[in-house]
Every structure is written in C-alpha cells, then in structure tokens.
Amino acid sequence: TYVVTDACIACKYTDCVEVCPVDCFYEGENFLVIKPEECIDCGVCEPECPVDAIKPDTEDPDGKWVEINAKYAEVWPNITVAKPPLPDADKMANVENKLETLFS
Numbered sequence: 001t002y003v004v005t006d007a008c009i010a011c012k013y014t015d016c017v018e019v020c021p022v023d024c025f026y027e028g029e030n031f032l033v034i035k036p037e038e039c040i041d042c043g044v045c046e047p048e049c050p051v052d053a054i055k056p057d058t059e060d061p062d063g064k065w066v067e068i069n070a071k072y073a074e075v076w077p078n079i080t081v082a083k084p085p086l087p088d089a090d091k092m093a094n095v096e097n098k099l100e101t102l103f104s
C-alpha cells in the first residue's frame, strides 16, 4: 500500500484524490489517509502531492504511517474530488513533525 505521511497535515492540497483509480482516500479535518485494503499500489498519486506526503509502505519501516492510515480510513469519509487546500497550507508545507497537530 501507499500511505499519506506527516507533510500532508495542516496542508491537505487534495491533488492526490483526483487521480486514484480506486478512490481510496479518506478525509479528516487537517489530514488525508489511504485505506490500505483498497489501495492497489499503482503509485499514480505519489507524484501528484506538492509536498511529497505520499510514500510507498516500504518507506515506512516501523509501520507507523500504515497504522495511522488504516485507523482513520475506518472512521473518516471518502473524498474523491479535490478542494482548496487549508488556509495556512503554504505556510505549513515546510514544517516538520506535524503529527502532534493531527486532529483526530
């Protein structure tokens, strides 16, 4: 599976959702996740994200992001159409380690 990681938090550009052939993105208040059981590993979303938040799970060796994506994909609604990014997205794009600011 591919997973959405830290860089998406507080940005949420949503370019990714437009290209997914199986519509497996789910939307929280300030973060998106991929549902691992639905992702077909096509990789087309990865280059679409302007902040490189989307990674293959091979780049998540301890499984932390797979766990977070799986957990919230169960409770957040599906998103298939792009929308404007969060208001502070450009300011937050280069901030690191945003996980503690995730609204769950």
Ligand code: SF4
Pocket (backbone or CB within 6 Å): 002, 019, 020, 021, 022, 023, 024, 025, 034, 038, 039, 040, 041, 042, 043, 044, 045, 046
């Ligand atoms: Fe969707 Fe493909 Fe990205 Fe998985 S890798 S989330 S199937 S676009």
Ligand code: F3S
Pocket (backbone or CB within 6 Å): 004, 007, 008, 009, 011, 012, 013, 014, 015, 016, 017, 032, 048, 049, 050, 051, 052, 053, 054
């Ligand atoms: Fe997030 Fe990047 Fe998609 S910022 S919403 S993973 S395009």
